Amino acid sequence: MSDSALPLLEVNNLTVKFGDFTAVDDVSFQLNAGETLAIVGESGSGKTVTALSLMRLVELSSRGRITSGEILLNPPNEIPMDLADLPEDKLRKIRGELISMIFQEPLTALNPVFSVQSQLVEAIRSHRDISKASAIEMALDMMRKVRIPDPEQRLKRFPHELSGGMRQRVMIAQALALNPQILIADEPTTALDVTIQAQILGLIKDLQEQTGSAVIMITHDMGVVAQVADRVVVMRQSKVVEQGPVEQIFDDPQHPYTKALLAAVPRLGSMADKDAPEKFPLVEQDA
Amino acid sequence: MSASSSERGKVIARVGRVIATRLGHAIFIILAVIILTFSLIHLAPGDAAEVLTFSQGGASEEQLAEIREEFNLDDPFLSQLGNYIIDAFRFDFGNSFFFQQPVSDLVLDRLWPTILLVSTALGMAIVGGVILGVYSARRPEKTSSHVMTVLALFGFSAPIFWTGIMLLLLFSSWLGWLPSNGMNSVTVGDGFFEKSWDTIKHLILPATTLGFFYMAQYSRISRATMLEVLGSDYVRTARAKGLKERVVIWKHALRNAVIPVVTIAGFQIAAILSGGILVETVFNWPGMGRLAFEALLRRDTPILMGMLIISAIIVIVANLLTDLAYRLIDPRIRYKT
Structure with a gap:
């Protein structure tokens, strides 16, 4: 049985390669139950590959391979396990049940040829031995929780009949339907407009409080980090360059790249009394 | 309500x-x-x-x-x-110059064998092509995938009549497993099952000859679209839900990958009917193709005219069915009139 003092997820020295290219290099971090961990970094820094590796989707979806390291999952009332070593049939039971994921692009993340109901019911029934009617009831309940208006009608619609924000809500409903221990949100608001972004972040936060799930929020937006994160992991060029509590990272960043990231956040009035925009302080490649 | x-x-x-x-x-x-x-x-x-x-x-x-x-x-x-x-x-295309019989009767007599041949060949091509394409896309680097690529290249490079003759030589002449020509043996009885089994045995070689050519094309199309679909976000979502790989491939990926195959098969109905003429001639299959070929040699214009009109009707009906199938598969099309 798991020890409640242990972190819920512990990633140790994880390395992921695509052929000879190292996409994730010796990455280590921890995630505690109920907390929100933000993984930040520029495009190509290895954030998404790290997230996909946690569910071992990197092997199936992008032909990458985990060459070394551990992904220790320590779910309450269950035996701890190393996801990096788990066979595919056991991993399938963890995906969607203990760890769920929502993706950046809600427009393409749902299958266009199946109705919302069919996709939600399938997600539930692939892990729970319940009738279709009960699964529809659960799906409807989740649609209400993610605040989709007129959920009975929306449930019968196809993805192309819903707006981007609504589709991301459906993705969240699908991901949280089985009360997973960990929700991985891979830039869930990047493809949405600003007002919808705030709604989706608020919704994830509310549902997290209701369910007690831990969240790994992958983003390049420090504004999002400040809004939702408890702790932050900063990645650059496949490596973790800094990590710590959110206050520490914002108040006293140590690494030049973290400083540059924070400096990149636009501030209201920062252009006052200046004729032209100032050159952005770039970080050296080998920093 | x-x-x-x-x-x-x-x-x-x-x-x-x-x-x-x-x-x-x-x-x-x-x-x-x-x-x-x-x-x-x-x-x-x-x-x-x-x-x-x-x-x-x-x-x-x-x-x-x-x-x-x-x-x-x-x-x-x-x-x-x-x-x-x-x-x-009024479905009256006049009388054949040669047979001195109504063209509509002559064509209708040969319509069923042609529909049987073409639909069997098309079914084999779509089902076989898609299965091979999916298999090949799942293991693109494996030797078996490369072997299938070569086979597909061979399939649509070889002329239909040549493939037909080779199959005839192998399975009929050398191995003696299957009959070489016609739709039924002269000696077959009138019992439904006996006659149907005899027709199936006669159908295998011509349908394989015609289907092989298109199967090769559809396997290439399925492979390419499947490779694209397997990299799509919704397939990643399906895997993230914890679905079995079998469900991910044969339900989530296939239904999207099959859309281009259905579209192309719809376009190719006319070409498959034309290919049927060659196959019917090689295997002495008593269909419309052979009737058209003989009418052409005899310059029996009423038959040729009737055949062209009925072929046009077949193509129109087949395209309508394709359109409906397309709508059934893809809801994004279903709601457009």
């Missing part, structure tokens, strides 16, 4: 509108086919009465005049065309 039954009613009404619109278009297409074929055949040099009597060793001027009168060949072109259009819409 419940919400779901009213929803179903709306879908049925939409499908009904699609069918009505397509049938409306079909009348104009058939009219255009009749006018074009009738005009082309009448613009061709030579006198139909002379052509008609040529194979019997010619005829005197009086006999030729009688024939012209019997078939109204002396009437003005527009009058002949008008009469032909009216008769054609």
Whole structure:
């Protein structure tokens, strides 16, 4: 049985390669139950590959391979396990049940040829031995929780009949339907407009409080980090360059790249009394 | 009325509108086919009465005049065309010069064997092509995938008549497993099952010959679309839900990957019918293709005209079915009329 003092997820020295290219290099971090961990970094820094590796989707979806390291999952009332070593049939039971994921692009993340109901019911029934009617009831309940208006009608619609924000809500409903221990949100608001972004972040936060799930929020937006994160992991060029509590990272960043990231956040009035925009302080490649 | 039954009613009404619109278009297409074929055949040099009597060793001027009168060949072109259009819409395509029987009866007798051959070949091509394509896309780097690529290249490079002759030599002449020609053995009894089994045995080689060519094409298309679909976000979502790989591939990925195959198969119905002529000739299959081939050699224009019109109807119906299948598979199309 798991020890409640242990972190819920512990990633140790994880390395992921695509052929000879190292996409994730010796990455280590921890995630505690109920907390929100933000993984930040520029495009190509290895954030998404790290997230996909946690569910071992990197092997199936992008032909990458985990060459070394551990992904220790320590779910309450269950035996701890190393996801990096788990066979595919056991991993399938963890995906969607203990760890769920929502993706950046809600427009393409749902299958266009199946109705919302069919996709939600399938997600539930692939892990729970319940009738279709009960699964529809659960799906409807989740649609209400993610605040989709007129959920009975929306449930019968196809993805192309819903707006981007609504589709991301459906993705969240699908991901949280089985009360997973960990929700991985891979830039869930990047493809949405600003007002919808705030709604989706608020919704994830509310549902997290209701369910007690831990969240790994992958983003390049420090504004999002400040809004939702408890702790932050900063990645650059496949490596973790800094990590710590959110206050520490914002108040006293140590690494030049973290400083540059924070400096990149636009501030209201920062252009006052200046004729032209100032050159952005770039970080050296080998920093 | 419940919400779901009213929803179903709306879908049925939409499908009904699609069918009505397509049938409306079909009348104009058939009219255009009749006018074009009738005009082309009448613009061709030579006198139909002379052509008609040529194979019997010619005829005197009086006999030729009688024939012209019997078939109204002396009437003005527009009058002949008008009469032909009216008769054609009554499914009367005149009498065959050679058989002296109504063309509609002759063509209808051969319609079923052709539909059986073409639909079996098309079914084999789509099912076989998609299975091979999916298999190959799942393991793109494996030797078996490369072997399939070479086989597919061979499949659509080899002429249909050559493939047919090779299969005949192998399975009929050398191994003696399957009959070499016709649709039924002379000695077969009248019992339904006995006759059906005999027809199936006769069908295997011609349907494989015709289907192999298209199977090769569809396997390439399926492989390419499947490779693309397997990298899509919704397949990643399906895996992230914890679905079995079998469900991810054969449900989530395949339904999207099969859409281009259905589209192309719809376009190719006319080509498959044309390919059927060669196959029917090689295997002595008693279908429309062989009738058309013989009518061409005998310059039996009423049969050729009737065949063209009926082929046009088959292509129109097949395209309508493709359109409906397309809507069934992809809801994004379903809601457009």
